[in-house]
Amino acid sequence: MVAGVVDAFRARGRKIVGPCRAAAQLEGSKVFAKNFFVKSKIPTAEYVIVEDAAGARNAVDRFGFPVVLKADGLAAGKGVVIAHDRAEAEAALATLQGRLVVEEFLTGEEVSFIALCDGRDVLPLDPTQDHKAVFDGDAGPNTGGMGAYCDSAILTAAESREILERVIYPTVEATGYTGFLYAGMMMTADGPKVLEFNVRLGDPETQPLMHRMASDFVPALVAAAEGRLGSAKLEWRAGPSVCVVLASGGYPGTYESGRPITGLDSAEALGATVFHAGTRQGPRGIETAGGRVLGVTAGADDLETAIGRAYRAAREIRFEGMHYRGDIGRKGLERYNKKNVGT
Ligand code: AMP
Ligand code: GLY
Numbered sequence: 258m259v260a261g262v263v264d265a266f267r268a269r270g271r272k273i274v275g276p277c278r279a280a281a282q283l284e285g286s287k288v289f290a291k292n293f294f295v296k297s298k299i300p301t302a303e304y305v306i307v308e309d310a311a312g313a314r315n316a317v318d319r320f321g322f323p324v325v326l327k328a329d330g331l332a333a334g335k336g337v338v339i340a341h342d343r344a345e346a347e348a349a350l351a352t353l354q355g356r357l358v359v360e361e362f363l364t365g366e367e368v369s370f371i372a373l374c375d376g377r378d379v380l381p382l383d384p385t386q387d388h389k390a391v392f393d394g395d396a397g398p399n400t401g402g403m404g405a406y407c408d409s410a411i412l413t414a415a416e417s418r419e420i421l422e423r424v425i426y427p428t429v430e431a432t433g434y435t436g437f438l439y440a441g442m443m444m445t446a447d448g449p450k451v452l453e454f455n456v457r458l459g460d461p462e463t464q465p466l467m468h469r470m471a472s473d474f475v476p477a478l479v480a481a482a483e484g485r486l487g488s489a490k491l492e493w494r495a496g497p498s499v500c501v502v503l504a505s506g507g508y509p510g511t512y513e514s515g516r517p518i519t520g521l522d523s524a525e526a527l528g529a530t531v532f533h534a535g536t537r538q539g540p541r542g543i544e545t546a547g548g549r550v551l552g553v554t555a556g557a558d559d560l561e562t563a564i565g566r567a568y569r570a571a572r573e574i575r576f577e578g579m580h581y582r583g584d585i586g587r588k589g590l591e592r593y594n595k596k597n598v599g600t
Contacts, residue, residue, distance in 0.1 A: 258456055259285040259331065263436070272482040274373075275436035276456045283428075283438075284456040287327045287336075287358045294451055297427045301451040302443075304360035310350045316359035317346050326350070327358040337399055363452070365445040366592070368411055369462045370420050372440075373477060375486035376433045379425055380477060383469065383493050384411040385462040386589060387441075391509055393584045400509040401549060404585030407465035408497035408560060411589065412444075420449050428454075435481070464500040464532045464552040469493050498556035499567040499586045505535070506578020508548035513578070516545040520573040529555040529570030545576055560590050 258281040266273040275281075282289040294301040302325070305316040317324050317340070326349045328336035338349035339362065369387050373380040385407045391397040412420070424440050439455035439462075458466070467474075472492040480489035505512035514535070521543065524531050532554060535547015551574065555566035564586045571581060 258436075272479070274478050274481050276432075276434060276438075280432045280434050280436075281456045283432075283454040285331055286329055287453070288329050288356060290454050291358055291360075293428075293431075297431050299424050299427055299451055300448060302360040302363050304358050307357050307359055313346075313350055313357055313359055317343075320359065320361050322346075323362040325360045325362055326353055327360070328353045329356040329358065333401055339399075363443040363445050363450055365443045367452070368442045368444060368449075369405070369459050370412075370417075370425070370440045370442050371458060371462065371466070372421070372425050372438050373481050373486065373489075374425075374429050374434045374436060374438050375481045375484045376435045377429065377484070378486040379421065379429060380481070380486050380489055380491060381417065381421060381425070382466055382491070383407055383409050384417070385459070385465060386411055386586075387459060387462055388582055388585055391504075391582075393582050398509055400504070402459065402461045402502065403504065403549075403582045404499070404501045404552075405459070405461045405465050406497055406499040406560065406563070406586040406589060407462070407469050408589065409493065410497075410593065416444065416449065423449065424451055460534070461500045461502050461532075461549070461552050464530075464554045465498040465556075467532075468498040468500070468530055468554045468556050469496075494556060496556055496558040497560045497563050497586075498554060499560070499563045500532070500552045500554040501567045501571045501581055501585050502534075502549050503551040503553060503571060503574060503576075503579050503581050504549050505545055505547070505576075506580060508580075512548055514544070514546045515539065516576040516578060517541055518543050518545060518550070518574065518576045520575055521551075523573040524553060524570040527555075527566065527570045527573065529553050529567060531570070531574070550576070550579070560586055560593060564590065 261278040263275040307313045326338045340346035369385045371382045387402045387405045441452040477489040532552035535550045537546040553571040557563035
C-alpha cells in the first residue's frame with residue numbers, strides 16, 4: 258500500500274480495499290502520522306521529531322523516563338523502544354537509525370480499534386487488545402504482537418463513540434480514507450489517545466476478530482470497495498475469542514526456520530482454529546518459516562473459558578525452540594473481575 262498497490266488497481270478500474278499511497282503514509286511514516294494528528298486535532302502523546310542522536314538526547318531530557326523512541330519508517334513492529342533509563346535510551350539510539358519521534362510515555366489500557374472505511378462511511382469492528390511485549394507481564398522487547406483477544410466488553414459504547422468521533426471520522430473526513438483504519442489507542446486518564454495508526458487489519462488482532470465474526474465478510478468488503486459501506490453490516494458472536502501466538506526461538510531477535518511442527522490436528526480437534534503465519538510445507542510436513550509461526554485461536558461464552566481453550570490447544574503443538582506468552586487475555590480478565598466485585 259505504501260508502494261501504491263491501491264492506486265495501481267484503481268487506475269485499471271479494479272476493486273480493492275485499502276488506502277491509496279498518500280494515506281498509507283499514516284502507517285509508513287511515524288513523523289507524517291504525528292504531524293497529521295496535530296493538524297487534525299486528534300489526541301496523541303506529546304512528541305518531538307529529531308534528526309540525530311544529539312537531538313534525541315535533548316528530547317529525552319525534556320520528557321524524562323520512561324520515554325518512547327520510534328523509528329520513522331516501517332519496522333515490522335520492532336521500531337519502537339520504551340526506555341526506562343539512560344542506558345536503555347542509549348542502547349535504543351545505537352539501533353534506531355535516522356529520523357526519530359521521541360514521545361511522552363502514556364499509561365492506561367491499550368486497545369486496537371479497527372474500522373472499515375469507504376472514504377465517507379465507517380464500519381467499526383469489535384475492539385481487540387494486542388500483547389506487544391515478548392514476555393509475560395509485558396516484559397522484554399516489543400514484537401509485532403504475541404497474542405490478542407477480542408471482546409465487545411473491552412470498550413464501553415461511550416468509549417467507542419468517543420474514538421469514532423475524535424479519531425476515526427476526523428481521519429476519514431481529512432483524507433477520504435478507504436480501507437481498514439487501525440487506531441492503536443491508549444485509554445488514558447485524560448481520555449483516549451492515539452499511539453499509532455496502521456492502514457490494515459492488525460496481526461494478531463485479525464485472528465480473534467475472524468473467529469468472532471458471525472456474518473460473511475465478503476459483502477462488507479465489496480461494499481467498501483464500491484463506496485457503499487453505509488448499507489453494510491457485520492454480526493459478531495456474543496462471547497470473546499483469544500489468540501495465542503507461538504513464536505520461534507529467538508524471536509523478536511534472530512531465529513531459525515525449518516523446524517518441523519507437530520500437533521496441529523490435535524489442536525484443531527480441541528475446537529481451536531490454528532491460523533498459519535510463518536509456516537511452509539517442508540519435505541516432511543509443515544515446518545516453521547518465520548518469527549511468529551502460528552496463531553492458536555479459540556472462543557467461548559466467557560473470557561476465562563476462551564483463554565483456557567486457546568492454551569489447551571496451544572499445548573498440543575510443538576516445534577523446537579517454540580515459545581509463547583502464558584498470560585494472553587489475563588489482564589482483561591482481572592479487569593472484568595474487578596468490575597464485577599465493584600457492582
Ligand atoms: P506503536 O508501533 O507506535 O504502536 O508502538 C508499539 C507499542 O509501543 C504500542 O503498542 C505500545 O504498547 C507502546 N507504545 C508506543 N507509544 C507509546 C507511548 N507514547 N506510551 C506508552 N507506550 C507506547
Ligand atoms: N498487532 C499490531 C500490528 O499488526 O501492527
